[in-house]
Amino acid sequence: xxxxxxxxxxxxxxxxxxLAAAGALVLAGAPGSxxxxxxPAAAPSPAVSAAVGETSPQVIAAMRRDLGLTSAQxxxxxxxxxxxxxxxxxxxxxxxxxxxxxxxxxxxSGTLTVATTDSADVxxxxxxxxxxxxxxxxxxxxxAAKSRLDRAAKRTATRDAPxxxxxxxxxxxxxRAVTSSAATSLTSAxxxxxxxxxxxxxxxxPKPLYDLVGGEAYxxxxxxxxxxxxxxxxxxxxxxAGHCGRAGTATSGYNQVAQGTFQASIFPGRDMAWVAxxxxxxxxxxxxxxxxxRIGVGGSTQSPVGASICRSGSTTGWxxxxxxxxxxxxxxxxxxxxxxTRTTVCAExxxxxxxxxxxxxxxxxxxxxxxxxxxxxxxxxxxxxxLLSQFGLTLKTTGGGEDPGPGEPEPGGTWxxxxxxxxxxxxxxxxxxxxxxxxxxxxxxxxxxxxxxxxQQA
Numbered sequence: 001x002x003x004x005x006x007x008x009x010x011x012x013x014x015x016x017x018x019l020a021a022a023g024a025l026v027l028a029g030a031p032g033s034x035x036x037x038x039x040p041a042a043a044p045s046p047a048v049s050a051a052v053g054e055t056s057p058q059v060i061a062a063m064r065r066d067l068g069l070t071s072a073q074x075x076x077x078x079x080x081x082x083x084x085x086x087x088x089x090x091x092x093x094x095x096x097x098x099x100x101x102x103x104x105x106x107x108x109s110g111t112l113t114v115a116t117t118d119s120a121d122v123x124x125x126x127x128x129x130x131x132x133x134x135x136x137x138x139x140x141x142x143x144a145a146k147s148r149l150d151r152a153a154k155r156t157a158t159r160d161a162p163x164x165x166x167x168x169x170x171x172x173x174x175x176r177a178v179t180s181s182a183a184t185s186l187t188s189a190x191x192x193x194x195x196x197x198x199x200x201x202x203x204x205x206p207k208p209l210y211d212l213v214g215g216e217a218y219x220x221x222x223x224x225x226x227x228x229x230x231x232x233x234x235x236x237x238x239x240x241a242g243h244c245g246r247a248g249t250a251t252s253g254y255n256q257v258a259q260g261t262f263q264a265s266i267f268p269g270r271d272m273a274w275v276a277x278x279x280x281x282x283x284x285x286x287x288x289x290x291x292x293x294r295i296g297v298g299g300s301t302q303s304p305v306g307a308s309i310c311r312s313g314s315t316t317g318w319x320x321x322x323x324x325x326x327x328x329x330x331x332x333x334x335x336x337x338x339x340x341t342r343t344t345v346c347a348e349x350x351x352x353x354x355x356x357x358x359x360x361x362x363x364x365x366x367x368x369x370x371x372x373x374x375x376x377x378x379x380x381x382x383x384x385x386x387l388l389s390q391f392g393l394t395l396k397t398t399g400g401g402e403d404p405g406p407g408e409p410e411p412g413g414t415w416x417x418x419x420x421x422x423x424x425x426x427x428x429x430x431x432x433x434x435x436x437x438x439x440x441x442x443x444x445x446x447x448x449x450x451x452x453x454x455x456q457q458a
Contacts, residue, residue, distance in 0.1 A: 055359045056296060058289030058318070062310050066320035066345075069107060074308075076108040078359045081307045084112040086453040087128050088304055089423050089437025093456065095121055101139045101168025102130075103305040115139075115168060135171040137196060142166045143327065145173045145192045150329055150338045152190035158331040161186045162205055165328035165342060168305060172198040174325075178205070204370035206330050206380065208243040208271075213294055214287030214355030215312025217254045218275075220245045220262075225314040225354030227365035228297060228384060229283035229396035230274060236283040237276040239387050240353035241365050242267030243334065251275055254314070264391050268335030271367040272387040273353075285396045287355040290318045296398040298360035299446070300384055301454065302326075302439040309343055309358045311381075313351025313366060316373045321345035323358075330380050332368055340364075340380040346373040356381045362395055385439050389420040399443055417444045426458060433458040 055078055063074040081104060088102035091114050100115035112130040116122070117138050125132035146166050160182035164175045173196050177183035183199040216226050224244035230237055237260060245251070245262040253259040259281055265273035277283070286294040289312065303309065303323060310320040321344035329338040343356070347369050356363040364381035371377015388395060413429035418441065421427070425436040427448065434448040434455040448455035 056289060056293070058291075058293045058295055059310055059320075059357070059359065062290055062318050062320045063308055066310075067107075067308060067322070073108050076110070077308055080104065080109040081303060081358070082301075082453065084109060084130075085301065085304050085307075085438045087112055087130060088114060090456055091125060091128060091130065092423055093435055093437070094124060097138055097140055099139055100133075100135045100137065100142075100171060101166075101305070103169055105306050109307060113169075115171060137171050139166070139168065142168075142171070142173055142196065145190075145196045146327065146329065148190040148192050149173065149175070149186060150336070152186060153329065153331065153336045156186055156189040158182070158186060158336060159205070159333075162331040163202070163328065163342070164330075165325040167198070167325055170198060172196060174198050174200055176200045176202045176204075178202060204378075205333075206368045206370045207332055208241070208334070208352055208368045213284050214238075214297070214357075215314060215318070216288055217314035217350070218251045218259060218353075219253075219256065220249050220251045223314065223350045224352045225312070225350065225366065227353050227355050228287070228362050229285060230388070230393040231283060231396060232274075232276075232391070232393050235276050236281065237263070237274055237393075238283065239272070239274050239365055239384065239393065241367055241382060242271045242273040243332075243367070244353050245273060245275075253281065266390070268332065268337050270339060270386070270390075271337045271382045272365070272390060274387070274391050274393060283396045285398045287312045287357055288318070295357065296360055297357065297362050297395065298398050299443060300362045300388070300395050300397075300439075300441045302383065302385065303358040303361065303363060307358055309345060309356055309363055311343075311345045311347060311351070311354060311356050311366060311379070313347055313354035315348045315350035316346065319345050319347070319373060323363075324378070326383075328380060330368065337367065337380075337382075339386060340367050340382055343379050343381065345379050346371060346377045347379045348372050360398075385420050385422075385441060388441055394418050395441055395443075397443060399445060415442065415448055417442050417446075427455075 060074045084104045092099045098116045098118040102114045105111050114125045114130045115133045115135045119134045122132040160179045161177040167174045175183040227239040242265040246265050249262040251259045260275045260277035263276045285297045289295040307323050324342040326341050328340050328342045354366045362384045364383040367380045367382050369379030415427040415429040420441045421436045422439050429448045435458050
């Protein structure tokens, strides 16, 4: 149900953004952007308390353990990250082709930095309360270079250069390689200007984490983990990793009871799949948190680089870290996958397919990684929004409601509940045009006029 807040102010706008990222509805008609960041030393206002109250205590507890935060810092961080996502989306639209990425930093994510290729943009960035960084390469140029590496990887051996991604903080395309020559060969084969590339040496060779409410085990010969509950029309099921099974593969649940069948699966290239379950299983809007507590899934707004993120898996349970990069490519022994997100969260075999969540917002399903949860490591997750869009699925959320049928327009506009929107997409609603600020799957109650953290009136 909608959660209404007091009349708008600069602080209230920040809370509105946090509410959207917490899966609640923000105040209709609140002004566009906030420049103030939450002060972790200050006592939270009732409005801020209401915003972070939408996040499960289990998320806060895991952030305290894995990120070394106090409860107040964890709550402040979630509010700041939600606000930063909206501000970064608005600035991305305003800067256009000058935009070179955005990220948050600090214990409470209190600092948003936005990069641009034009120094004339600095006053605009700073007017939004963000720090400006002038860099030589736009995000579009770096994304284009990475796309060339992706194409080259289809015809070039990348086992010794297994990971590459756009790193907005260093304004470069980073290739993580076992040998420098492997990175050089990939760069040359792609025809990418070496000045765009930074090479990092690594000993790690990531692999899928084989060995299935989100995070619980399922079996299909081996063991993987459930990602998020989904629906397709009246059919219930769950999203998971593509490497866990192929279309037609039968699954059983954590209790070894017959569960369902893989309907579609992509791996390598991407690492996405979904399983349709039988009538004995009911899809729920939860993932498994610390100690088996259920964490509510409020939506699917993508969090920015640097944001906190937690993972649930059937081997190692509940762990948190931060988002390192989006749009990463990684080579496993089975082939290369692209478009995954790199994180500092640990995982181990059997966690594959499990849930990644920021606050209450679904982020993706575990693909693979390196290291372990004893000595540390890194993981990659398949973002949830491309998965939902690819298979025409609707994420099950605590907002409830039936599958609205993706793509069906709302009366009086082109906005549609169930449709996946990317930053920059435009829709009409109620006679006005809106531009998307943050990627998400629309749901009833998140209409553009109600969610200024997600939509900006054009």
